[in-house]
Amino acid sequence: MPICNITITAIKPHRLPFPDSNDVSLGIELKRKHLDLEWPQDDTAKYFGVLKDSYQNWEWNQYLPHIKNRKKIVSFLGFNFWDDGTELxxxxxxxxxxxxxxxxxxxxxxxxxxxxxxxxxxxxxxxxxxxxxxxxxxxxxx
CATH class of the missing domain: 1.10.260.40 (lambda repressor-like DNA-binding domains)
Incomplete structure (x- = not known):
C-alpha cells in the first residue's frame, strides 16, 4: 500500500529546439511555424497536400515548393517569403x-x-x- 498519493505533471518540451532566430531561410521559417503551432510534420504536410518527405525537403531547404503550393505557404507563414519589397x-x-x-x-x-x-x-x-x-x-x- 502506497504511503502517499503524489502526482507530478510537467510540460513536455519540444523534441527539437526552435531554430535560431537569425536564420530566415524558407525551411527554417516553415519549421519555426509548425513548431509554434505544435503540429507534427505529418499534419503540416497534410495541410499543404504533400507527402511528409516533400515537406521535409522544404524544411531542409533541399527543394523549393512548387509554385502551386506557394500561395498556401504565404497564408501559413502570415507573410510572403518571396516578396523582396521592391517594385521591380x-x-x-x-x-x-x-x-x-x-x-x-x-x-x-x-x-x-x-x-x-x-x-x-x-x-x-x-x-x-x-x-x-x-x-x-x-x-x-x-
Missing amino acids: LSNKVLLYRIEYGLTMSELAQKINVSVRTVERIENNEIHISEKMNKKVEEHINH
Missing part, C-alpha cells in the same frame, strides 16, 4: 505567379510571350526589350 518587374511577376499559382510556362502562354522571356524577367536579366517588359507589366497590372 521581377518581383511583381513572381508575386503574380504565386497569387495565381502559375508556372512560368502558364504565364508565358497567358501573355503570349516565350517562357524564356518570363524567366529572364524574373531573374532580372538585362537583355529584355522594353516592348516585352511593357507587355508583361501591362498584363500583371490588370
Whole structure:
C-alpha cells in the first residue's frame, strides 16, 4: 500500500529546439511555424497536400515548393517569403505567379510571350526589350 498519493505533471518540451532566430531561410521559417503551432510534420504536410518527405525537403531547404503550393505557404507563414519589397518587374511577376499559382510556362502562354522571356524577367536579366517588359507589366497590372 502506497504511503502517499503524489502526482507530478510537467510540460513536455519540444523534441527539437526552435531554430535560431537569425536564420530566415524558407525551411527554417516553415519549421519555426509548425513548431509554434505544435503540429507534427505529418499534419503540416497534410495541410499543404504533400507527402511528409516533400515537406521535409522544404524544411531542409533541399527543394523549393512548387509554385502551386506557394500561395498556401504565404497564408501559413502570415507573410510572403518571396516578396523582396521592391517594385521591380521581377518581383511583381513572381508575386503574380504565386497569387495565381502559375508556372512560368502558364504565364508565358497567358501573355503570349516565350517562357524564356518570363524567366529572364524574373531573374532580372538585362537583355529584355522594353516592348516585352511593357507587355508583361501591362498584363500583371490588370
